[in-house]
Structure formats: C-alpha cells, structure tokens
C-alpha cells in the first residue's frame with residue numbers, strides 16, 4: 069500500500085486584524101477564518117511515523133498570526149498568496165500550500181449620517197471567499213468568490229415548457245417567487261508568484277464588487293425564464309468584465325415557496341394571480357450549477 073495523496077494542516081483559524089489610521093483616527097477591521105493545508109514529501113509521517121517531516125499544525129496557526137501581523141490581510145487574495153508562499157519557501161520538503169480564507173462582513177455604521185470611525189455591524193451572513201493553491205515551480209492559482217448571499221424576488225421569474233411526462237406534476241408557472249443563496253466563484257489565470265499578485269492587487273476588490281453588482285442587477289432585472297439561464301448570464305457578464313478571470317462558476321439552490329390553496333375556506337382565493345400567502349420550503353430544494361469559460 070502507498071499514500072496516493074496527502075495534505076494536512078490547521079482548519080478554522082479565526083483571525084481579526086484592525087488597521088488604525090492615526091491621522092483620521094479611523095479604524096478598519098477584518099475578520100476571517102483561515103484554513104492551511106500543506107502538501108509535499110510528507111508520506112513517511114503517515115507510513116513510518118516519521119515526525120521529522122511534520123511542521124506541527126499548531127506552528128501553522130502561529131505562522132498565520134505572525135504573517136497577519138507583519139503583512140496586509142486585505143485583499144484576502146494577497147494574504148493567502150503571502151501566507152502560502154511563506155510555507156513553500158520556509159520548508160524545502162513542502163511543495164504546495166492550500167490556503168482557504170472565509171472573510172466575514174463587518175460593515176461600518178453610519179451615525180448621524182456619517183461613517184463611524186470604529187463601529188461596525190454584521191449585515192448578513194454573506195461571505196467573501198478565497199481558495200488559493202501556492203504551487204512550487206508553478207505559481208499561484210486563485211479562486212475568489214461569494215457565498216451565502218441570500219436573495220429573493222417576489223415576481224419576475226417563470227418556469228415553463230419543461231419536460232412533461234408521466235413523472236411530471238409540477239404546473240407550468242409564468243409568475244413565481246425566486247429565492248436562492250448565491251455561491252459564486254471566479255478563477256484567475258495563474259499568477260507566477262506573489263509579486264504578480266501584488267501587481268494585480270487592485271483587481272481583487274474591484275472584481276468582487278463587480279461580480280456582486282452583476283449578481284444583484286441580473287437577479288433583479290431579468291425576467292428569469294429559469295435559474296439556469298439567469299446564472300449563465302451572470303457568468304457571461306463577469307467574464308466580460310475581467311479579462312484576468314478564466315472561468316466563472318455558480319451554484320444556486322432553488323429555495324421554493326409553495327402556493328397555499330385556501331379555497332376550502334369559503335372559497336378564499338390564494339392561488340395563481342391571487343396568491344399572497346405562501347409556504348417557504350426548507351427542503352427539498354433545487355440545486356443548479358454551472359461553470360462558464362471563454
């Protein structure tokens with residue numbers, strides 16, 4: 069028997085960093101959860117209990133905090149690249165670092181119409197994601213993304229002309245609620261190293277903002293004929309907006325809201341064009357995925 073694949077490290081490293089602008093007394097805060105997994109010549113730690121090749125996961129946690137102190141932690145794409153590069157440069161037997169970052173929202177409060185210098189609130193469980201692979205001799209592969217962005221529209225969505233056979237009960241619908249929790253990602257062309265990431269550092273925030281805007285705008289404005297078609301258009305527009313991105317992927321659960329027929333109660337109309345009261349469904353849910361490339 070042999071080790072076909074192995075990677076190990078520390079998961080769920082919670083990290084907060086504050087940047088203090090002395091001149092304006094304005095603080096900016098970042099909070100994230102980091103995962104470090106290392107790959108390399110580590111097979112003997114599995115097969116022969118040879119711990120001489122093991123960088124302790126505790127040391128990876130320590131390293132994450134030290135690198136966060138010494139380097140910028142934003143954009144997360146840059147921090148992931150710096151952190152991963154440290155591991156493959158420091159340890160000759162480590163050849164790939166997998167760095168995943170989940171950035172949590174701390175949105176600045178507006179008090180008396182003005183942005184408050186050091187107060188923030190969690191406006192939703194939406195996350196900003198980075199999955200980076202720092203590969204010795206190859207470069208840095210980064211997928212940026214958004215997750216858990218819960219959206220709903222009360223009309224402007226339809227679904228009809230789908231397969232109708234002996235298994236079909238779903239009625240065709242021309243006007244339905246559409247709700248989903250957006251998980252989207254965009255894969256960058258491979259960067260040669262940290263310096264290349266630093267040269268393009270402005271692209272990461274700009275593309276995250278743009279991808280988010282495109283998602284909101286198409287979700288709201290499209291007379292959606294299906295989840296499939298609307299998500300494809302989102303992917304198309306993100307690709308068109310950023311030449312340095314080579315692929316875009318979306319994974320959208322269809323979070324159903326079922327009409328409730330109340331006609332048994334004195335003929336109360338609550339279906340079709342009279343539908344106002346619905347039953348939100350936690351399961352089962354549709355799940356529609358796609359990846360779009362140039």
Ligand SMILES: O=c1[nH]c(=O)c2nn[nH]c2[nH]1
Pocket residue numbers: 227238293294295296322354356
């Ligand atoms: O947008 C939709 N796509 C589908 O594939 C589907 N299936 N049931 N409802 C659906 N809605």
